Amino acid sequence: MNIISFLFGARIKPKRQAKPLSAVGDELESLQAHYDEHIEPLTRKFENRRVACLKALRLRIYMSIGLFAAVLFICLLFDSTQRLVIPWPFYLLPLVPLCWWCSRPVTHYQSDVKLQVFPKIFRYFGDDFIFSPTHSMSMSTLKRSKLLPGYDKAHFDDYVQGTHRGIEIAINELALTKEVRRDKRNETKTVFNGVMVQLGCHKKFNGHTVVVRNRGSLMNFLSDSFKRLSRVKLEDPRFEKLFDVFSSDQIEARYLLTVSFMERLQELADCFSGQFQCAFYEDKLLIMLASRENRFELGSIFHGATFEYEFSQINREMRQLFAMIEVLKLDEYTGL
Amino acid sequence: MEGLLLGLGLLVIIAYLWYVSLVKKRNSVREALSGIDVQLKKRSNLVPNILKIAQKFMDHEKSLLTEITELRAQVEKSYDIGDASAVKDHLVKAELLNGKMGQLMVSVENYPELKSDNTMLQAMQTYNEVEAHISAARRFYNASVTELNNAVEIFPGSIIASMANIKVMPFYEADEASKAPVDASDYLN
Numbered sequence: 001m002n003i004i005s006f007l008f009g010a011r012i013k014p015k016r017q018a019k020p021l022s023a024v025g026d027e028l029e030s031l032q033a034h035y036d037e038h039i040e041p042l043t044r045k046f047e048n049r050r051v052a053c054l055k056a057l058r059l060r061i062y063m064s065i066g067l068f069a070a071v072l073f074i075c076l077l078f079d080s081t082q083r084l085v086i087p088w089p090f091y092l093l094p095l096v097p098l099c100w101w102c103s104r105p106v107t108h109y110q111s112d113v114k115l116q117v118f119p120k121i122f123r124y125f126g127d128d129f130i131f132s133p134t135h136s137m138s139m140s141t142l143k144r145s146k147l148l149p150g151y152d153k154a155h156f157d158d159y160v161q162g163t164h165r166g167i168e169i170a171i172n173e174l175a176l177t178k179e180v181r182r183d184k185r186n187e188t189k190t191v192f193n194g195v196m197v198q199l200g201c202h203k204k205f206n207g208h209t210v211v212v213r214n215r216g217s218l219m220n221f222l223s224d225s226f227k228r229l230s231r232v233k234l235e236d237p238r239f240e241k242l243f244d245v246f247s248s249d250q251i252e253a254r255y256l257l258t259v260s261f262m263e264r265l266q267e268l269a270d271c272f273s274g275q276f277q278c279a280f281y282e283d284k285l286l287i288m289l290a291s292r293e294n295r296f297e298l299g300s301i302f303h304g305a306t307f308e309y310e311f312s313q314i315n316r317e318m319r320q321l322f323a324m325i326e327v328l329k330l331d332e333y334t335g336l
Numbered sequence: 337m338e339g340l341l342l343g344l345g346l347l348v349i350i351a352y353l354w355y356v357s358l359v360k361k362r363n364s365v366r367e368a369l370s371g372i373d374v375q376l377k378k379r380s381n382l383v384p385n386i387l388k389i390a391q392k393f394m395d396h397e398k399s400l401l402t403e404i405t406e407l408r409a410q411v412e413k414s415y416d417i418g419d420a421s422a423v424k425d426h427l428v429k430a431e432l433l434n435g436k437m438g439q440l441m442v443s444v445e446n447y448p449e450l451k452s453d454n455t456m457l458q459a460m461q462t463y464n465e466v467e468a469h470i471s472a473a474r475r476f477y478n479a480s481v482t483e484l485n486n487a488v489e490i491f492p493g494s495i496i497a498s499m500a501n502i503k504v505m506p507f508y509e510a511d512e513a514s515k516a517p518v519d520a521s522d523y524l525n
Contacts, residue, residue, distance in 0.1 A: 253472075255472035258468075
């Protein structure tokens with residue numbers, strides 16, 4: 001079913017089969033075992049909820065179309081007899097509450113899935129893993145990293161926390177927006193959209209070191225974003241071309257950014273097409289990954305509520321994030 | 337005449353700015369050197385503890401332990417940070433001590449009792465941590481020295497440096513033993 005056939009009255013029936021689970025290598029077996037034990041028991045209940053939600057959605061859309069047509073007709077009639085000359089955007093105003101009303105069943109269904117199913121999916125990565133669409137990292141802690149660009153509003157989305165290979169990990173989606181004045185109008189500009197990843201670190205440090213994308217010497221000279229931090233010039237010319245490093249402690253910055261660690265950071269930057277910045281502070285490593293992709297999301301409402309697609313997708317996304325711990329070797333006491 | 341005065345004035349300003357930059361670079365080297373000394377001091381404080389534990393088990397390594405004690409005393413001696421040869425001598429001794437400590441750590445492998453001693457294990461872990469900091473301090477120092485030496489040796493910086501008595505500084509280099517190629521067959525036989 002798609003949106004067109006849905007609107008034209010296609011029959012809504014429960015689906016018991018969707019895309020099968022998918023995983024790389026021999027992980028499929030454990031994925032299937034976790035699915036059978038924890039997620040599959042929930043699918044029947046949620047499939048019934050999905051069908052009910054689609055039926056309610058269609059009914060509300062039909063009612064909204066009728067209501068809108070009636071309001072439009074009355075307004076036009078009133079306008080032509082009274083000669084009020086109502087501007088055309090006003091005719092569209094009733095659409096706003098109607099759209100909100102129509103989307104309610106879907107948003108309720110989606111938030112219930114996130115509250116009841118997603119925590120069980122995340123348990124696959126460890127018993128201490130929690131998922132919450134409402135919880136968020138502390139904004140003041142993030143601000144202290146000195147990585148955040150200037151912004152007016154911050155909007156957090158899904159939050160995940162747990163331990164992987166003995167390293168504490170917290171992941172939070174974040175969007176930062178800023179009001180800008182353009183052509184005598186105020187516009188909202190997105191200055192950051194992506195994921196913040198906070199990782200524990202075996203190395204102890206007291207200072208503050210940030211690794212940001214190379215901004216050029218002139219920008220570094222003019223900018224005051226890294227007050228009280230001084231520029232750290234490192235030996236690797238390729239790394240220097242990609243990143244600028246600022247730190248409150250020149251020696252500690254080099255203690256953290258060893259030659260091999262620089263190599264690993266470059267590897268990560270290649271994986272995330274350069275949209276990668278990080279900060280070492282308060283005994284943690286904070287990674288800021290800019291990305292347009294909305295992670296940990298539900299598939300289409302028109303697909304059956306088997307959650308196999310969601311499970312496979314979340315597993316793929318989490319593996320990508322866990323790979324950072326492996327690439328950076330944060331779990332090893334190598335001293336490198 | 338006015339043009340000449342203006343030119344001279346400009347020249348004086350440029351020379352002064354060049355001088356300021358040279359002094360800043362020299363001070364940066366001194367800062368980096370003091371960073372190394374802080375880390376060397378940490379290592380010096382750690383060495384007696386390691387030696388005390390090692391002495392209990394390592395009867396056959398008496399000469400090595402004595403050498404380490406002597407070198408530690410030499411590294412701890414004060415020196416003139418403005419004198420390039422004194423700095424070089426200090427860094428060479430520090431690196432010699434590093435080499436000898438490395439030898440000691442390898443020798444520990446031959447004493448299973450010592451190797452499994454908890455205090456020794458903890459001391460070795462701390463020692464490795466301090467070594468990582470020394471290595472970082474060395475990278476900072478060498479980076480600062482490269483900047484200073486380039487500024488001092490390249491014309492016209494060389495003239496201003498000689499007038500201001502700013503000299504090139506020595507690099508903190510690895511000792512000869514650690515530069516030597518490793519023959520894996522010596523260890524694998």
